[in-house]
Amino acid sequence: MTTSLYPMKFMPLFKNKIWGGNKIKQLGFDYSPLPNCGELWALSAVEGNESVVSNGFLKGNTLNEVLEIYMTDLLGEKNYQHFGNNFPLLIKIIDANDKLSIQVHPDDELAHKRGLDNGKTEMWYIIEAEKNAEIVDGFCQEVTPDEYRRFLDMGHLEDILHIEHPQNGDVFFIPAGRVHALGSGLLLAEIQQSSDTTYRIYDYNRPDADGKLRQLHTNEALDAIDFSVTEDGRTQYQYRKNETLQLAQCPYFTTNRIAIDKPLRKNFHALDSFVIYLCTDGIAAVKALDTICPIHAGECVLVPALADEVELFSEGESNLLEVYVDPEQWKDNSVNHSNDFDWQASFVVNP
Helix, strand or coil, rough: CCCCCCECCCCCCCEEECCEECCCCCCCCCCCCCCCCCCEEECCCCCCCEHHHHHHCCCCCHHHHHHHHHHHHHHCCCHHHEEEEEECCEEEEECCCCCCCECCCCCCHHHCCCCCCCCCCCEEEEEEECCCCCCEEEEECCHHHHHHHHHHCCHHHHHHHHEECCCCEEEEEEEECCCCECCEEEEEEEEECCECCEEEECCCCCCCHHHHHHHHHHHHHHHCCCECCCCCCECCCCCCCCCEEEEEECCCCEEEEEEECCEEEEECCCCCCCCCEEEEEEEEEEECEEEEEECCCCCCECCCCCCCEEEEEEEEEEEEEEEECCCCHHCCCCCCCCCCCCCCCCCEECC
């Protein structure tokens, strides 16, 4: 029996949310007996929510277990030196049938001061936006921390927030510290640092399943917030078929969009990173290391770093997000996520 690493698929993790809908079911997933699915975690190493391999001889093992065994073969030499046995990304599909809470995430520096694993920078790729859908993306005017607190205490926080109207295919990069929220009528992919740490600022006085108002984190959020103005948070790019289009690049992840309707071959010999392919539309297949993995919308494939070449195929036209961690982006970043770090319980809430 072969014991060589190969491209892996994973069992989805489904999250019931008070704001969730049923669009993820339309992608071909069965999340019963949950009444809805606000989040599908396609790839996760978050403690208690580890993705489980669904194909090949590693079937039944968690992502964390695979990483502990294969180390540099999975992450790449430099990435493993940097992150150790902590897989650095979390990949989600989100169905916002109602407004999410207005929230903010800490950056790495603040997270570490508070005994958290790491901060949370993320990006959104809009798969489907209903007419008049909105998102909150930062502030529309300059405010001081004291002014912000006055607006919040008076119940007028929404008066100072920057609102965007997303369309299908739009991209929004949300750095740690930016106040943000999803409105209703949105289906999207979220690429983020491996963290479930969220500070909830405002929740429209919405009760939880037990009829109680959900907890807010006003004081915790204050030190995390970037009060600068957002004028246009939408990432500009030109749609082209069968080309790799960069959507985001930062020390935490690089994300590209590839819309394909014919076979495409890619060479990653010099990258020194794993590569994730998340299908957001259509039916595709990923081939690497003599293994072919078919995927449909909402599914992803994790290609290990030891693969030098990847071939992409589609049935008709499909859309893929290509995600990896480029060591050239974080090499000057002093934050080290090695196994020597004393991880503590993170401040986790439901958005």
